[in-house]
Amino acid sequence: MASASASGPKGLAGRGIATFAVRAGAFGAFVAVIVYFIxxxxxxxxxxxxxxxxEQSAILGVLAFGMAIVIIGGGSNITEGGIDLSMAANMGLCAAAYASLLQAGYSDLVSVAAVLLVGAVVGAVNALAVVGLGILPLLATLAVMNIAGGAELTxxxxxxxxxxxPLLAFLMTGRFLDVSVLAWFLILFSGLMAVAIHYTGVGLRLYAVGGHPEAARAAGLGVRRYVSLTYVFAGLCAAIAxxxxxxxxxxxxxxxxEMLLSILAAALLGTVFSRRFVPTVGGTLLSVLFIGFLSNGxxxxxxxxxxxxxxxxxLILLVVAATSFARGQEA
Amino acid sequence: MEELFGRSGNMLKMAVAACALLCAAYTTGDARADELSLKGKKIGVSIVGTDHYWDLMAFKGITEEIQKLGGEAIALDAGRKDQQQIAHLQTLLAQKPDAVVEVLGNIEVLNPWLQKIKEAGIPLFTVDTVTPHALNNTTSNNYNIGAEIALQMVADMGGKGNVLVFNGFYSVPVCKIRYDQLKYVLTSFPEVKIIEPELRDVIPNTVQKAYSDVTDMLTKMPEKDSVKAVWACWDVPQIGASQAAEAAGRTEVRTYGIDGSPEVIKMVMDPKSTAAAVAAQQPYEIGRTAVQNVAKHLAGQVVPPFTMVPAVLINKENAAEKGKPFLDAAEAAGVK
Incomplete structure (x- = not known):
């Protein structure tokens, strides 16, 4: 996130054209694919x-929002910015824990609480590795992915x-206005995320922390705390999923x-819809649905x-290539 | 058909009689198949994955038979992802085909969705999936297969010794039956002991994982004859297990599996290989038969709750003779 200091009209114009091309290209491709399916x-x-x-996108949606938050808080530079490769493995561990607890006879309440704790703890380990030990998120979360995967296997x-x-039965068969509970879950979760990220101070500060950590620190924001919390939040999302x-x-x-590829694709693709190539709730949701429609089509x-x-x-390659190219124009 | 279906040394009389009956039922079914038609019918097919010889052959058998009978197949392969298979079943529900054929998979995961298909009034047929929601399950006689391979193993072991068992897929109904049959046979042979903890076979990397697991266990139990046999409910772990025993120089170990992948049949044919026996199924025929059942049902005929396609136990003694028809069938289908 080094230089947003595009100088002179030429730089601005170049950046504008490149950004516009990437966004228009992405939109065009989306529309073309959907029209083809129609x-x-x-x-x-x-x-x-x-x-x-x-309904099928609900699980990926919750995970992609978790990933999006990590990318917002850690910065969207693909090599050094925020990323959580452990999310899918964490979800696997949480699912195993949840099913095992239910099978052992614990109630939904106890099991869900325990699973949220498991997810948050894995997130906290990520936070410790990234923020506490200063390990590159790409590597730190890769290692944690293996820890979570191993724990699940054990x-x-x-x-x-x-x-x-009862909770599982409700999630599986419940319907309201002829729309399934899982579909409602995605709609409501997206709404909550949109409000939290785009209409509250917390969301604004999170973007500041990820976009300009120095400036955020100078303005008195607890950058380390914010970044740590993004990983814990991602862990909670994995638990919910x-x-x-x-x-x-x-x-x-x-x-x-197996979900990891889809989560990354959804979260990274979601960055294409914003002017500064950062994740937004709308962009992420659109990407999640796009991936769902792609598979369905x-x-x-x-x-x-x-x-x-x-x-x-x-898609991941294209997005990363296109956004790096467009960012390159900024310099 | 007939040459696939001879008297094997270890076959129980009952099994032979049952198979003969089945074979007769099967050939009459085939004669009728000429008149069967799926013209104008849309048949949904959902399979958990096609990365294994058996699955691929069954899948081919199903889709090619649908085509042959003039129907349209919506064939969905979930690539061994449960999540994907559920999405597929949901898509099929939305498409409202004239019938659904579901192949393999984890029963706990599938059952609620198979129930939805039944409730939607779509006739459900399964292959290797035992569920109360299907009109018919077409499969091998896994009760026989399980008992026969277990008895062959016990006979080869001389009625005593330790056996390594892969039990990673108890949630797949056919594996459950075969494993339960193994345990039942062993109740009569208390000197045959399953080494605890049991091993877990995995997908993917089945061969590699089986190889390293068996290598580790043989290292842990280094005395000759301390491990006499390796059992798995299918034959891909058997490949890794056989290779591991041979690489460790433990040629006294014998391996047993089920399905009859060409690679494994060739190993059983090889006198030097530790692969001792495999119960060979006819997955292509199983797939075809399932589709013929669909056509019969749609034509208003009564279809029994299960249809069993004959399988053959191939061991070291009969491999040359019994193995060949299976290898020919694989070659004819163009699947290695």
């Missing part, structure tokens, strides 16, 4: 299908742990780490789901 994917536009995608021995509880996952699968299952077109992985990887 035209060619059978059943794509049915309300039932659209709400299915919203707990479940790589098996499926079935779970059922784990409860949603267990409700969808009626169990905790191995392989949660592929299913309806009978294209192998293996392609979705490839497309997500390509």
């Amino acid at each position: 035209l060619f994917a059978p059943g794509f536009t049915s309300p039932f299908n659209i709400f299915n995608v919203v 707990l479940t021995e790589n098996t499926v742990v079935p779970a059922s509880s 784990s409860v949603l996952t267990v409700s969808r699968l009626s169990a905790s299952t191995p392989g949660s780490n 592929f299913q309806l077109l009978n294209v192998s789901s293996y392609w979705v992985n490839g497309v997500q990887g390509a």
